[in-house]
Amino acid sequence: MDNLDRALIQNFPGRVVRKDLTSLLKRGANVPTFVLEYLLGMYCSSDDEDVIAAGIEKIKTILTENYVRPDESEKIKSRIRERGQYTVIDKLTGWLDETVDKYYSRFSNLEFSPLELSSDYVTQYSKILTGGMWCMAKIAYVPQGEDFEGKRKRRESPFKLVGVKPIQMPSLNLDDLISKRKYFNYQEWMDLILRSSGYEPDQLDNKQKFHFIERLVPLVERNYNFCELGPRGTGKSHVYKEISPYSILMSGGQTTTANLFYNLSNHRVGLVGHWDTVAFDEVAGMHFKDKNAIQILKDYMASGSFARGKEEINADASMVYVGNINDSVPNLLKRSNLFEPFPPEFNKDTAFFDRMHYYLPGWEVPKMRSDIITKHYGLITDCLSEFCKEMRKQDFTALLDNYYHLNRDFNKRDEDAVRKTFSGLCKVLFPNGIINKEETKILLDYAIEGRRRVKEQLKLIAGNEFADVNLGYYDDEHKEYVVSVPEQKSGDLITNATLPFGHVFTMGRSQSSGEMCVYRLENKAIRGSGRFEKQGVTTKAVRESIESAWMYFQNNSKKVADWESYSNKDYLLYYADLQNKGLSSQVSVAEFVGLCSAAIRISVTESLVIVGDIKLSGTLDELKDLEEIFRTCANAGATKLLLPRSAVIDMKNIPENIRKSVQPMFYSSPIDAAKIAMNI
Secondary structure, three states: OOHHHHHHHHHOOOOEEEHHHHHHHHOOOOOOHHHHHHHHHHHOOOOOHHHHHHHHHHHHHHHHHHEOOHHHHHHHHHHHHHHOEEEEEEEEEEEEEOOOOEEEEEEOOOOOOOEEEOHHHHHHOHHHHOOOEEEEEEEEEOOOEEOOOOOEEOOOOOEEEEEEEEOOOOOOOHHHHHHHHHHOOHHHHHHHHHHHHOEOHHHOOHHHHHHHHHOOHHHHOOOOEEEEEEOOOOOOOHHHHHHOOOEEEEOOOEEOHHHHOEEOOOOEEOHHHOOOEEEEOOHHHOEEOOOOHHHHHHHHHHHOEEEEOOEEEEOOOEEEEEEEOOOOHHHHHHHOOOOOOOOHHHOOOHHHHOOOOEEEEHHHOOOOOHHHEOOOEEEOHHHHHHHHHHHOOOOOOOHHHHOOEEOOOOOHHHHHHHHHHHHHHHHHHOOOOOOOHHHHHHHHHHHHHHHHHHHHHHHHHHHHHHOOOOOEEEOOOOOEEEOOOOOOOOOOOOOOOOOOOOEEEEEEEEOOOOOEEEEEEEEEEEEOOOOEEEEOOOOHHHHHHHHHHHHHHHHHHHHOOOOOOOOOEEEEEEEEEOOOOOOEOOOHHHHHHHHHHHHHOOOOOOOEEEOOOEOOOOOEOOOOOHHHHHHHHHHHOOOEEEEEHHHHHHHHHOOHHHHHHOEEEEEOOHHHHHHHHOOO
């Protein structure tokens, strides 16, 4: 037991539990974590090992004898009938039937007809009416023709609910919990929250701690859109399945508009109206049967409301998207973007991705190991979940204005995203609203990084529309701080290293995907008789482009360097599709330069991309999509771009920020291009 354990026991008596006991009991009982920990809080909230041992045995007995498993419903009903009355552990949900002015209830696992519910229970435990409450319920069996006191009376059901004892917190005194914050410093309170979530902070670095805290933000912030993609085994969905009873995890990924938003047939609001958080596990499998669902989803993520039929409906549920990345981040950034795991329905849908408030980099989260699971004390999970639910009513978005002002690269969606993330982190770590300048900066830096990660991917997808990615802020002394993302580095595809003879980088539109892509043409010249072999060249259009370059090379190579003999060599080409998006048929100028480079053994200039296409007639084809070419070059890390001189007229349309990062050079013919590329 350490100092934090002692502080927890002292300040939260009856509401703390040793988290390793949860794991111990969880192995033998498929019971929600918050139910287990509530029982542990009742019977094992002590540092006395004898008390803990006795408490565990008591809990095991309760779970064995009273917990209702779905497949044992009829067995329990029989036990109630034979014994006259029996106590069960199950989730009880109630509602008011206004037609008869009575409350009724049903259980989650025990299959009964609705049972009449005393208004005393509703008054005392309001949670029964707001999503349901796990409880120990005493149920009596009253034979047909008699009531519970033995008087003859016809009843709809022989079962009667005669006692309810909550095993969830029926309510939370939020002010009392927040008042305890003053007894813990910033780092201690963060560690307290982490241990309450089941993690051991001593095994995590500061950035990793923030990642685990960020996962709680959708639970404390209304209408928060959160995305986490990363490797398997990092516990991405744990929070939304085990920590909070107010969160639902859509494991299959498939749902309908009626289920998620609104059912037009019965006029009932869907999941977004009944849960605080709706989480989609394995986003790659997300699928909507209704084609309009994605548009409704975008509308809801942007405004917290949606139109369905004649209704305009508001809801508070946060949307969470978690899934796996099946490749390394550098490779993913080379060939695509970090939103690639989303299904084809969302492919390049910048309007959808722009609504993401935070992208948590799952590759920075450690895989779950036994040493990351804490063995210390923490708040019972139900206390943590109730704290998160109550904090949703607070608004801390303006606290950052006390010390900092966002810079001009922020648009409205960027600002909303960062303020929501900052507010959510404040609610978890500074629930009393007391935060100094240094602490504000820490939270603000983290909040901006997650939003900038979204903007960087949007820039890769759509270019100039999302060019303002340098998100940052000013302090009172007008000093600017710009926040970057660690994985977004230039030069992933094209480096400054000197290439081997015959190797060139080029660019063209893929025949398969239609995207502007980067390619590497690797030519090699060996002693021979003037033959040309090609590897990696598949389609007819691509072969014709390469053949155009070869024919031009045969007729004009002497004009590049007349001292070299070209006919006494064989030439080999490997066409490398660096982004795995299909080959382009617009690379013949670069291939001509590559053949010349291989023949005369001179490397092309470093960090250079050559674009242009030679027609079979030997003339140059018209160059299109110049802005996209520049943008793709900049994203790939190139610093120089060799273009046909006819492109000069279109240079005025290239945004200044892109022109600054890529230096254009112009050639009048393929021969001129070869001389410029090799500095001849």
